Amino acid sequence: MNRRKLTALFIVLLTPLFLYPEEIRKETRIFAVKDQQELKMDIYSSCTSSVSAQPCLLFVFGGGFKEGTRDAALYTDYFRYFADKGFQVVSIDYRLGMKGQKAPGIFNNKPLQHAIALAVEDVYSATNYLLQHAGELNIDTSKIIISGSSAGAMTVLQADYEKRDHRETTRVLPDGFQYAGVIAFAGSVFSKEGTPSYDTAPAPTLFFHGSKDKLVPYNKTRFFKLGVFGSKSLAKRFKEQGYPYTFYTMEGIGHDVSEYPMTEFLPEIEQFIRNFVFDKKQWMLEIYLKDKFRKSDTSTDPGSYYK
Template sequence: MINKLLLLSGLLFLTLTLFGQTIHKETRLYAEKAGEELKMDIYKIESESQQPQPCLLFVFGGGFKAGTRDAELYHPYFNYFAKKGFTVVSIDYRLGMKNQKAPGVFNNKPIRNAIAIAVEDLYSATNYLLENAEALSIDPSLIIISGSSAGAITVLQADYENRDNRPSADVLPDDFNYAGVISFAGAIFSTEGTPSYTQPPAPTLFFHGSADNLVPYDKTRFFKMGMFGSKPLAKKFRSERYPYMFYSMEDIGHEVSEYPIQEFLPEIEQFINDWVFNGKQWMIDINLKDMLRKSDTSTTPGNYYN
């Protein structure tokens, strides 16, 4: 508890002293796979203090077929947390759904492969940050992963496979776990029904629209195999007493993968403070109906990929 209080005091000090300072962006190559260079952008405000900072790692969206790590719509998210004393890292990953047909229950091999290589690249980026934590002034015990759409699938899947002791996670250090997960319209692919965790998952913040027809809010399954969205995942967290917070956006489609990154920044920060830094064991479900927001729910895997 003393260490957490010291961390919070340090972050408050950094927030006050760094206000108004310039955010520095550095691009690094973290891996090369199949002839493809994978880079990360590192956003932070340099200060005289050498106190290690928490790291907020972000994975972009785009259906595993498109998207970029430095898309403008993500900048408010990067800048907000950099100014709050975080090292913000946005990464490339290989896009396994390029030129592929729409995934479905009976055509799941391409999407399974796309998720697998995205998770593999996220693990590689994580290892790079761990290996360079001292030089980057990152606290290796406070790496929080977040993602939008395909990126949200990737971060949820990555924490799940690590906590469930899957062979894919063997590349990570034995004693390493992510400190938190933030998902903007994500899901987990499972062949065993609703995912079960061998170890308790990281505290997780879910955002999802109940009318999302691209990434399932509920689940799409054939027997035990399928994609399990935020609703069944939050239900599983509650039944197993895992700390989480779930913003269920009523009657909103897949745009929940984007607009909370700009409009819910204080709420995201509060989640990190309460669940990650202070270790609150809270389980909170919020059903939010925005009567002024009109939603386009026409995007489906069929028309997105074809």
């Protein structure tokens, strides 16, 4: 066989390796039973075995605490991308405390406060399950990153905030454990004490938020010290205190930012993890991005969403 034919044969044989990504394995487990509801987690991992423990990306879905599923198709690219990069990706259920509730607001905050508390409690239970089964799941417990969309983003930001402040709710987790990073797609923190102040420095955090988001406030909604503090408000606090973070402001965009970065900004998310979580860089980075070609529905607010 001459060299030209041999080269062509190698190209044919190797082409599938480049065209088709590595196979991803999915396993479903029950991590808790609460209020007569089985809470499940899907674990996505590469079929290639790894000798060393792998970082873990724990994801919390969105849906206003009233709807949504852990395995919605819109998250598939996100899960597969990081599983293919050597992460154990875990997407979890949580109890939906806003089902059947009216739109939350400053003077109707108890249902939302309760819903956030339920979701955070379930994130801690899932985290504890991963810590207890880290060996068999091949998870590096020092590299558990929490990530969420919309209500899920609120949940993960709240979970890290309460853990750093040593709240009573965090006792299910070991004293020395802290999340290694937080990734929030249009999230916020609920606080009765004004802009959140952390007893212990928070995890390096990646914020994505649309400047015209009316469903989850880009900046904040408050009445005296009680309020919902969005990405802009939190990033300002991080900057004042010197906490490492990256903040993407999507100018002129509404609540869409809770979803599309998980398909369109995957390399940027990965780079944040490598820089801030793995390499522990102490950067404070703010990016204002205006996409002239992206159209956004900026009309969605709590009143229209919770009908």
